[in-house]
Amino acid sequence: MRSLNSISVLLLMFLGSMTVAAQTAQPKATPPPPAPPRSVEFPKPVESTLANGLRVIVVERPNSPLVAAQIVIRNGGEVDPDGLSGLADLTAGLLTKGTEKRSAPDIAEAIEALGGSLDSGAGWDSSRASVNVLSSKVAPAMEILADIVRRPTFHEEELERLRQQYRDNITLEMGNPGSIARYVAARVVFGDAPYGHPLSGTSESIAKITRGDIVKLHAAYYRPDNAILVFGGDIKAKDAFSLAERFFGDWKKPATPLPAAASGSAKAETTKEARVVVVDKPDAGQAAVVVARTGINRRHPDYYSGIVANSVLSGYSGRLNQEIRIKRGLSYGAGSTLETRRDIGPFAASAQTKNESGAEVAALLIGEVGRLATAPLPDAELVPRKAVLMGGFSRNLETVTGIVAQVAALALHDLSLDEINRYIASVQAVTEDDVRKFASSRLGAGGTNIIIVGNAKAFLPELSKHYKEIEVIPLGELDLNSGQLRRAPTSATQ
Amino acid sequence: MPRKTRILCALFLAFVLAPALLPETAAQVTMPRLNFQERKLDNGLRILSAADHSSPTVAIQVWYHVGSKDDPTGRSGFAHLFEHIMFKSTRNMPSEMIDRLTEDVGGFNNAFTADDVTVYFEVVPSNYLETLLWAEADRLSGLNIDDQNFKSERDVVKEEFRQRILAPPYGRLFYLIEQKSFTRHPYQRPGIGSIEDLDAASLEDVREFHATFYRPDNVTLVVVGDFGQKQLDAWVDKYFGPISKPTRPLPRVTVKEPSRSAEKRFVEYGQNVPLPAVAMTYLTPAKSDPDADALKVAEAILSSGDSSRLYNSLVYEQQIAQEAFGQSDLREDLGLFILGAILASDKKPEEAERALLAEIKKMQDAPVTAAELEKAKNQIITNQVRERETSNGKALALGEAAVLLGDPNRVNTDLARLQAVTAADVQRVMKKYFMDANRLVLHYLPESARTEKPPAEKTGTHQIQSGQHITTGGRAQ
Numbered sequence: 025m026r027s028l029n030s031i032s033v034l035l036l037m038f039l040g041s042m043t044v045a046a047q048t049a050q051p052k053a054t055p056p057p058p059a060p061p062r063s064v065e066f067p068k069p070v071e072s073t074l075a076n077g078l079r080v081i082v083v084e085r086p087n088s089p090l091v092a093a094q095i096v097i098r099n100g101g102e103v104d105p106d107g108l109s110g111l112a113d114l115t116a117g118l119l120t121k122g123t124e125k126r127s128a129p130d131i132a133e134a135i136e137a138l139g140g141s142l143d144s145g146a147g148w149d150s151s152r153a154s155v156n157v158l159s160s161k162v163a164p165a166m167e168i169l170a171d172i173v174r175r176p177t178f179h180e181e182e183l184e185r186l187r188q189q190y191r192d193n194i195t196l197e198m199g200n201p202g203s204i205a206r207y208v209a210a211r212v213v214f215g216d217a218p219y220g221h222p223l224s225g226t227s228e229s230i231a232k233i234t235r236g237d238i239v240k241l242h243a244a245y246y247r248p249d250n251a252i253l254v255f256g257g258d259i260k261a262k263d264a265f266s267l268a269e270r271f272f273g274d275w276k277k278p279a280t281p282l283p284a285a286a287s288g289s290a291k292a293e294t295t296k297e298a299r300v301v302v303v304d305k306p307d308a309g310q311a312a313v314v315v316a317r318t319g320i321n322r323r324h325p326d327y328y329s330g331i332v333a334n335s336v337l338s339g340y341s342g343r344l345n346q347e348i349r350i351k352r353g354l355s356y357g358a359g360s361t362l363e364t365r366r367d368i369g370p371f372a373a374s375a376q377t378k379n380e381s382g383a384e385v386a387a388l389l390i391g392e393v394g395r396l397a398t399a400p401l402p403d404a405e406l407v408p409r410k411a412v413l414m415g416g417f418s419r420n421l422e423t424v425t426g427i428v429a430q431v432a433a434l435a436l437h438d439l440s441l442d443e444i445n446r447y448i449a450s451v452q453a454v455t456e457d458d459v460r461k462f463a464s465s466r467l468g469a470g471g472t473n474i475i476i477v478g479n480a481k482a483f484l485p486e487l488s489k490h491y492k493e494i495e496v497i498p499l500g501e502l503d504l505n506s507g508q509l510r511r512a513p514t515s516a517t518q
Numbered sequence: 519m520p521r522k523t524r525i526l527c528a529l530f531l532a533f534v535l536a537p538a539l540l541p542e543t544a545a546q547v548t549m550p551r552l553n554f555q556e557r558k559l560d561n562g563l564r565i566l567s568a569a570d571h572s573s574p575t576v577a578i579q580v581w582y583h584v585g586s587k588d589d590p591t592g593r594s595g596f597a598h599l600f601e602h603i604m605f606k607s608t609r610n611m612p613s614e615m616i617d618r619l620t621e622d623v624g625g626f627n628n629a630f631t632a633d634d635v636t637v638y639f640e641v642v643p644s645n646y647l648e649t650l651l652w653a654e655a656d657r658l659s660g661l662n663i664d665d666q667n668f669k670s671e672r673d674v675v676k677e678e679f680r681q682r683i684l685a686p687p688y689g690r691l692f693y694l695i696e697q698k699s700f701t702r703h704p705y706q707r708p709g710i711g712s713i714e715d716l717d718a719a720s721l722e723d724v725r726e727f728h729a730t731f732y733r734p735d736n737v738t739l740v741v742v743g744d745f746g747q748k749q750l751d752a753w754v755d756k757y758f759g760p761i762s763k764p765t766r767p768l769p770r771v772t773v774k775e776p777s778r779s780a781e782k783r784f785v786e787y788g789q790n791v792p793l794p795a796v797a798m799t800y801l802t803p804a805k806s807d808p809d810a811d812a813l814k815v816a817e818a819i820l821s822s823g824d825s826s827r828l829y830n831s832l833v834y835e836q837q838i839a840q841e842a843f844g845q846s847d848l849r850e851d852l853g854l855f856i857l858g859a860i861l862a863s864d865k866k867p868e869e870a871e872r873a874l875l876a877e878i879k880k881m882q883d884a885p886v887t888a889a890e891l892e893k894a895k896n897q898i899i900t901n902q903v904r905e906r907e908t909s910n911g912k913a914l915a916l917g918e919a920a921v922l923l924g925d926p927n928r929v930n931t932d933l934a935r936l937q938a939v940t941a942a943d944v945q946r947v948m949k950k951y952f953m954d955a956n957r958l959v960l961h962y963l964p965e966s967a968r969t970e971k972p973p974a975e976k977t978g979t980h981q982i983q984s985g986q987h988i989t990t991g992g993r994a995q
């Protein structure tokens with residue numbers, strides 16, 4: 025166990041100077057300038073590892089009488105076997121649906137009687153179960169958390185119930201152009217590599233998953249030497265460590281070694297001809313437009329250049345919104361994400377617009393991503409976009425759930441927990457050159473795919489003027505089970 | 519993954535203001551007291567402030583007591599469109615300058631329009647407090663919008679309409695619930711408006727609306743975070759003090775919604791309805807009514823979490839619904855209790871309706887258990903502690919208590935009111951408001967379920983004129 029004394033790291037936040045650029049109207053008065061900035065200190069995480077290999081991390085932050093705790097399993101959807109997409113998510117979802125001593129309703133009743141919340145689910149590279157309760161209720165909540173992670177029973181009846189909910193949810197998602205576009209984008213970017221499949225499965229894969237598959241995944245990955253427990257909030261580190269020992273100390277580490285790591289994006293790196301994919305949904309109330317490609321992994325040395333580059337594009341005053349929303353009124357909001365994972369994750373820029381504007385918005389998105397590598401990025405623009413990142417990071421640490429999520433992400437990627445206190449300086453250090461270099465080497469427009477989901481006849485004529493090879497897939501023929509995306513005509517049953 | 523079955527709920531609840539609540543009483547769980555100062559300027563502007571130096575940031579909120587119910591005739595959606603216009607040029611600021619003063623320095627801003635209020639808010643590093651007070655005073659004192667900016671922002675709002683109402687499954691369901699549930703009160707009009715009414719709005723409407731409602735005696739300024747009280751008071755006097763109060767009276771909605779005398783039923787069809795849905799509403803009293811607390815407890819017992827009665831019965835045991843919801847949606851003039859379900863595959867709306875009615879009857883026939891009562895209170899209090907983790911959350915609680923409940927002290931006194939609710943109170947409000955004659959039932963079905971041909975009118979975005987009251991935010995993301 026390391027020192028419990030938090031070392032104050034003083035940092036200057038929010039160094040962004042006000043940049044009141046000359047705009048159309050002539051201001052009659054100027055705003056009063058800011059006072060000198062105040063310093064900020066972030067809480068310092070402390071940690072300890074139990075004898076069974078479980079890593080326990082605590083961040084004390086007593087501002088509000090709340091505690092959040094999360095157990096992170098270091099594998100998620102990327103280990104779904106071929107044809108069984110959704111297995112890791114279904115497994116995590118079933119944790120709260122029955123243990124050796126509690127039925128699903130018992131679990132809900134137990135946590136909710138405390139006023140607390142309990143959630144579980146899988147993401148890419150991790151599966152999680154978490155609680156958020158008043159600090160006076162933390163011990164009983166931890167008992168429930170340990171119970172669901174260690175002793176789930178995966179009853180057939182609960183599996184069927186959840187299977188039906190997943191099916192219904194897929195039906196719902198397939199009615200929403202924005203969700204369809206995200207699923208298709210993942211397949212286009214990653215093809216048949218694990219990151220390409222829908223995290224929550226397809227109607228075909230969900231139908232195939234058996235209880236045996238679930239038990240096997242749980243036995244292989246849910247083990248103390250493959251898990252991290254993070255506490256944040258109104259709790260003393262020594263009390264958190266003792267709760268960890270009490271509820272997880274006798275969690276046995278299997279004698280078998282951990283399964284070999286799988287690469288989420290490996291195959292995607294080699295396949296790469298940019299695609300233009302249109303999913304035709306004639307009744308769509310709006311078109312969803314996504315341009316997407318591979319980005320970087322979380323441990324990449326250019327991580328900070330990447331998130332600054334993304335911030336130049338994204339956010340309310342980012343370039344995408346300036347061009348698409350503010351100048352042209354084409355969308356309620358445009359944005360981009362650089363999702364960093366254990367392996368190379370996706371970069372995507374997106375907006376929803378009226379069907380008629382689908383092609384125009386695609387061109388604007390592609391244009392702005394490309395311009396990032398070439399156009400000047402003066403300090404008047406760069407400094408504010410960095411301030412956006414720093415402010416958002418600091419605000420994330422204002423809630424116990426936010427603190428736990430940040431720390432858990434660092435731990436998951438085997439990064440130093442001190443990075444919390446280096447974030448601001450790392451963002452500050454990014455230069456115009458760094459951003460341009462990142463954009464040209466990682467976001468070069470050549471490998472960028474275009475996906476539009478909407479009423480195709482409204483935007484296809486315009487799109488065809490710019491692209492020769494467009495794959496037009498009627499929604500009924502869309503197949504998310506493979507990178508091909510299209511059902512063989514003979515099996516087009518929907 | 520549990521999130522996925524909650525999409526609709528999350529969407530819906532996200533637009534509902536955080537309810538205000540309380541200090542410490544003899545109850546099992548308590549919450550920290552929120553200490554605040556209250557002042558009023560000679561021009562009628564009210565200021566609520568609460569210092570908290572735990573983080574070098576400050577939240578500033580400006581609550582205008584004007585909302586979608588105040589939309590001018592033939593201009594549904596105008597209060598919300600106007601909210602967007604407030605980010606364009608003002609007396610001393612060019613368009614989007616508020617973003618320069620917030621986003622560019624590591625803060626953020628946004629705004630939302632609800633039925634009864636419009637709220638502008640920002641969170642900034644605390645050394646920018648004076649700058650933002652200047653900016654908020656500036657847009658209160660006058661706008662300076664040109665036609666081009668007005669039209670492009672109106673297009674943004676039309677895309678917001680498409681994104682919220684037309685694109686997602688069930689976007690139109692909540693729009694319809696509002697429209698059908700009220701017969702006379704302007705709550706029946708869509709907060710987001712209609713394409714036609716938005717197109718009809720003019721710059722003249724903008725000027726008139728600002729002159730009518732954006733005046734100091736219609737404002738509550740809330741400041742929470744890292745500031746010194748004396749310094750704040752001096753800045754408020756300097757920037758807001760000189761703004762004069764118009765002599766003409768503030769118009770207020772006085773229309774009374776008649777009580778319902780018989781059950782009303784509607785069947786509506788939509789283009790994008792993956793699974794049928796059923797919704798029912800009951801008219802309930804105003805937010806300030808003493809029955810509000812018992813209705814809040816009833817809401818929690820019916821619908822809060824996987825151990826709630828609706829989830830247990832409709833989703834878990836009978837598997838009639840993939841999602842069930844119940845919400846006590848109380849507003850300034852009167853409220854709605856909304857219950858409903860998105861059906862599971864192959865289930866009929868009639869089955870869901872019967873199951874919902876059976877749950878209501880159970881609540882009327884027997885008192886809830888002591889354990890359920892305690893659980894509901896623990897859930898409500900824990901949620902409110904969470905909502906108040908941030909300065910912005912504390913400011914929302916203060917603003918809501920002051921503007922919608924008429925007394926900022928309710929942020930600290932509501933806990934006792936909640937703790938006082940008994941099982942008998944819950945049973946009493948269930949009998950009082952959930953009568954057959956006070957019920958409206960809406961079945962929302964896919965076009966493919968129509969037995970007769972659809973009417974000959976052409977379909978498309980421009981046909982949709984019905985409304986929804988949901989609070990609409992100014993900025994996506």
